[in-house]
Each structure stands twice: as C-alpha cells, then as structure tokens.
Amino acid sequence: MNTHELVRTAQALVARKKGILAADESNPTIEKRLQSINVVATPETRRAWRQLLLTTPGINSFISGVILSDETVRQKSDGGVSFVDVLASQSIIPGVKVDKSTRPLANSPEESITEGIDGLRERLNDYRIMGARFAKWRAVFTIGPHIPTSYCLDVNAQAMARYAAICQEAGIVPIVEPEVLMDGDHDIKRCFEVTEATLYRMFDELVGQRVLLEGMLLKPNMVLSGKSGANRAGPDEAAEETLRCLRRTVPAAVPGIVFLSGGQEDYEATINLNAINRRGQDAPWQLSFSYGRGLQSTPLKAWGGDPNNVERAQQSFQHRAQVTSAAREGIYTPAMEKETKAVGSR
Numbered sequence: 001m002n003t004h005e006l007v008r009t010a011q012a013l014v015a016r017k018k019g020i021l022a023a024d025e026s027n028p029t030i031e032k033r034l035q036s037i038n039v040v041a042t043p044e045t046r047r048a049w050r051q052l053l054l055t056t057p058g059i060n061s062f063i064s065g066v067i068l069s070d071e072t073v074r075q076k077s078d079g080g081v082s083f084v085d086v087l088a089s090q091s092i093i094p095g096v097k098v099d100k101s102t103r104p105l106a107n108s109p110e111e112s113i114t115e116g117i118d119g120l121r122e123r124l125n126d127y128r129i130m131g132a133r134f135a136k137w138r139a140v141f142t143i144g145p146h147i148p149t150s151y152c153l154d155v156n157a158q159a160m161a162r163y164a165a166i167c168q169e170a171g172i173v174p175i176v177e178p179e180v181l182m183d184g185d186h187d188i189k190r191c192f193e194v195t196e197a198t199l200y201r202m203f204d205e206l207v208g209q210r211v212l213l214e215g216m217l218l219k220p221n222m223v224l225s226g227k228s229g230a231n232r233a234g235p236d237e238a239a240e241e242t243l244r245c246l247r248r249t250v251p252a253a254v255p256g257i258v259f260l261s262g263g264q265e266d267y268e269a270t271i272n273l274n275a276i277n278r279r280g281q282d283a284p285w286q287l288s289f290s291y292g293r294g295l296q297s298t299p300l301k302a303w304g305g306d307p308n309n310v311e312r313a314q315q316s317f318q319h320r321a322q323v324t325s326a327a328r329e330g331i332y333t334p335a336m337e338k339e340t341k342a343v344g345s346r
C-alpha cells in the first residue's frame with residue numbers, strides 16, 4: 001500500500017476553499033432528477049448533463065474532486081476525451097461510486113444493507129487503471145421508533161470497513177458515507193443519538209479492519225431536525241450539535257469531513273455548512289462538502305435539457321460552487337446567495 005499517495009490524495013480532496021461534486025447518482029436516481037425537468041433519462045441525456053457540469057469553466061477553483069458513476073467513468077465528452085481525462089486536465093481528482101446500492105436487510109426489511117463487496121477488488125483495479133483515485137460507498141439509516149437496530153449498524157459498518165480496506169489496498173482513497181436520513185418528524189436530539197451511534201460503530205469497525213485513518217475521508221449527514229418536524233433547529237443549533245457529535249466520534253487522524261447535502265434546500269445546505277465552519281475553526285479535520293443536490297438542483301433547472309441553456313446552467317453551477325466554497329471557509333453571506341439565484345433564474 002502506498003500510504004503517502006493515499007494521504008496526499010485525501011488531503012488534496014479537502015484542500016482549502018475546495019470540496020467535492022457528487023455526480024454519481026445511480027440510474028434510477030438521475031432518472032428522477034431528469035424527470036423533474038421533463039427530460040427522458042438515456043445514456044446520452046445523462047452524458048449531456050454530466051458533460052455540462054464537468055466542462056464548466058473555472059470550476060477547479062472550488063471543486064477538488066468529482067464522484068462519477070460506473071457509466072460516466074466510461075463515457076467521453078463531445079470532443080472524444082474521456083471524462084476522467086477532462087477532470088484530470090483541470091487538476092480535479094476523478095472518483096467513482098463503487099457500491100451497488102441498497103437492498104432490504106434480511107430479517108429487518110424496513111432497514112437496508114448496502115451491497116457491492118463481491119468482485120470489488122477487481123473492479124477497483126480497473127477503476128484505478130482508468131484514472132480514478134478515490135471511491136465512495138454509501139450506507140443508509142432511516143430513523144423510526146425502533147430503527148436503526150444495532151444489527152443494521154453492525155452489518156453496514158462491517159461492509160463499509162471491508163470496502164475501505166480493499167480500496168486502500170488498491171491505492172484508492174475510500175470515502176465512507178454513513179447517511180442518517182433527514183426524512184421524518186424526529187427532533188435534532190434523536191438525529192444526534194442515531195448519528196453518534198452510527199459513527200461510533202463505523203469507526204470501531206474501520207480501526208478493527210486496520211483502515212489507515214489518514215488516508216480516508218468521512219462523508220456524514222449533518223445533525224439536523226427531521227425534514228417534516230415541528231420547530232426545526234436553525235443553523236446555529238445544527239452546527240453546534242453536528243460538531244459536538246463529530247468531536248465525540250471521529251478520530252483527529254481523519255483529514256477531512258465532507259458533508260452530504262441529503263435533500264436540504266440549496267440555501268439550507270450552504271448556510272449550515274457556513275455555520276459549521278464558523279464554529280469549527282479549531283476542529284482537527286477540514287470541514288468541507290461532497291454535495292449532489294446541493295450543487296446541482298439550481299443549474300439543472302436552468303438547463304432544462306435545452307442545449308441553448310448550457311452556458312446559463314454552467315454559470316449557475318459555477319456560482320453554486322463558489323458560494324459553497326465560501327461556506328466551506330465560513331465566509332458566506334446571504335448577499336452571495338441572491339446573486340446565485342439571479343443567475344439560476346435568468
């Protein structure tokens with residue numbers, strides 16, 4: 001294992017002012033996103049959307065790496081250049097989602113298990129040859145009256161750590177993404193409890209399977225009130241609780257935490273990241289982002305599937321990335337948001 005390279009790559013992904021674009025939606029998920037703008041999902045429309053994002057001028061000032069899907073990692077730009085090379089030529093690190101999505105958990109079907117360990121070693125070697133230098137694996141935990149169970153936390157933590165260990169063996173930085181969903185009417189205290197239990201279990205297993213903490217990144221949810229809850233906590237409380245939870249559970253050796261946006265409104269994802277960075281100046285890890293919807297929702301609407309709107313959508317994406325980068329530094333202001341909205345809705 002080339003530990004120096006792993007550590008260097010992990011650090012580069014959380015370089016100051018920069019974060020990650022998650023453009024790795026599975027085909028069913030990107031189909032839903034494209035349907036929302038009345039575009040039929042095909043390999044070609046998915047390619048057109050991802051090309052728009054990856055060729056946005058100046059994006060490398062704000063984006064350190066992009067997570068691609070297995071389909072996109074094999075696709076090319078209109079000019080015949082592989083998307084991996086399109087990124088590498090801008091000094092953006094190419095990554096790939098390697099899990100095979102979730103299935104109902106046997107004997108607890110309300111919960112899910114992430115699959116994809118079979119054949120992973122071989123797939124990672126192929127991705128590495130194609131140019132990928134980091135990977136992502138997502139486990140999903142739903143909050144309910146009696147879930148998540150410790151059974152669900154255990155099996156997902158074991159799979160996640162196994163994935164991370166195999167990635168590092170292949171010279172690929174693993175991003176581990178244990179997502180506690182914000183769906184539901186639970187309060188922020190309940191989200192704290194579940195996120196804390198999940199991360200404790202996760203790191204116990206990562207250490208047990210000898211994962212190099214300096215050569216990985218954590219992609220967690222923020223600690224938030226449930227989406228449909230009453231009196232939802234504001235950004236200050238969310239930031240306090242998120243940092244309190246992470247300080248308890250995440251070893252200081254991990255170079256960075258890259259939050260997912262998880263269905264927050266663009267504005268909410270930005271303002272919460274800003275609040276976390278303002279309060280977390282003395283945190284031992286970089287506090288950055290790995291947003292999917294938080295970076296793509298506004299530009300997707302600006303595009304609407306129309307080739308004439310490519311430039312407008314790219315401006316919108318550029319601004320979205322810029323304000324998220326400002327939030328990652330704790331220097332975001334609402335005035336910047338107005339500017340973004342103006343671009344996105346022109």
Ligand code: 13P
Nearest residue numbers: 022260261262291292293
């Ligand atoms: P969201 O930011 O839209 O939650 O997507 C991040 C991601 O990679 C989900 O796996």
